[in-house]
Amino acid sequence: MGRPPAFRQELRQKSERYLLPVPSNTLIRDLDIDPPAYSGRGRPPARPFVRVARGCAALSARAWTRIDVRDGSKGPPEVEAVRRRVTARLGTAAGPEECLVVTREWQRDGTDKYDDDLGFARGEAVPLSEWARVAKAEHRIAEGLQRAQSEAGLGDYQVRTWIGWHHHRTRSLVAVWFLAGTTRRGKNPDAGVDR
Numbered sequence: 001m002g003r004p005p006a007f008r009q010e011l012r013q014k015s016e017r018y019l020l021p022v023p024s025n026t027l028i029r030d031l032d033i034d035p036p037a038y039s040g041r042g043r044p045p046a047r048p049f050v051r052v053a054r055g056c057a058a059l060s061a062r063a064w065t066r067i068d069v070r071d072g073s074k075g076p077p078e079v080e081a082v083r084r085r086v087t088a089r090l091g092t093a094a095g096p097e098e099c100l101v102v103t104r105e106w107q108r109d110g111t112d113k114y115d116d117d118l119g120f121a122r123g124e125a126v127p128l129s130e131w132a133r134v135a136k137a138e139h140r141i142a143e144g145l146q147r148a149q150s151e152a153g154l155g156d157y158q159v160r161t162w163i164g165w166h167h168h169r170t171r172s173l174v175a176v177w178f179l180a181g182t183t184r185r186g187k188n189p190d191a192g193v194d195r
Contacts, residue, residue, distance in 0.1 A: 008020060008098070009096075012096065017119070017121045018119060018120055019119035019131060019134050020118055021115065022088070022116050022117065022118050023052075023116070024051065025051050025052070026088060026089075026116070027089035028051075028052055028086040028087065028088050028089070028100060029046070029086060029088075030047060030050070030055055030084055030086055031047070031084075031086060031087065032084050035047045049094075052100065052102070052116045053114070053116075055084075056116075059082060063082050064080040064082050065080065065081055065082065066078055066079075066080050067079055067080070067128065067132045069132050079104065079105045081102065081104075081128055081131065082101075083099055083101050083128050083131060084099070084100045086098055086099070086100040088118060098120050099118070100117070100119075102115070103136065117131075117135050144176065147179070148172055151175075151179060152173075152176045153172055154173070154176070
């Protein structure tokens, strides 16, 4: 599910912004909490590495922010999100500073679903609402590709050349774009605006 640390390092070296999902057992060091108290002997203690899931469970209810991420079929889906400055563990050392974005949403069975993402945006103050919107866009992209396969024949190609494959993919994606636009126009609650 999560991308390997080397992939994140390559994006960081190219100064590319990213937000990539990571497993909940990823070890992180939270830079937003105070380190343990120094006893006066030896090296000062460092913040401990904890799993993402355990670190999020320790957060107070005030740390979470409720955000509307997009318009849904049954109203705007809301998620609760939190952003923390962290370093992820890379082997035996700590990696560079990244942004951990955790979103949680309530499920119909009464449980919470957590999504954990590590992100980076060099020198930019990205608002939490934008991080949450991007994190939830992944699901819409997957839904769009699934729709393209089922309704526009994206997966039903029998071509023999690279050019034919590109033509088929392009036409299928244009068909899905048209279907999505038609669906969106069909759900217009105020028909007087289009006159």
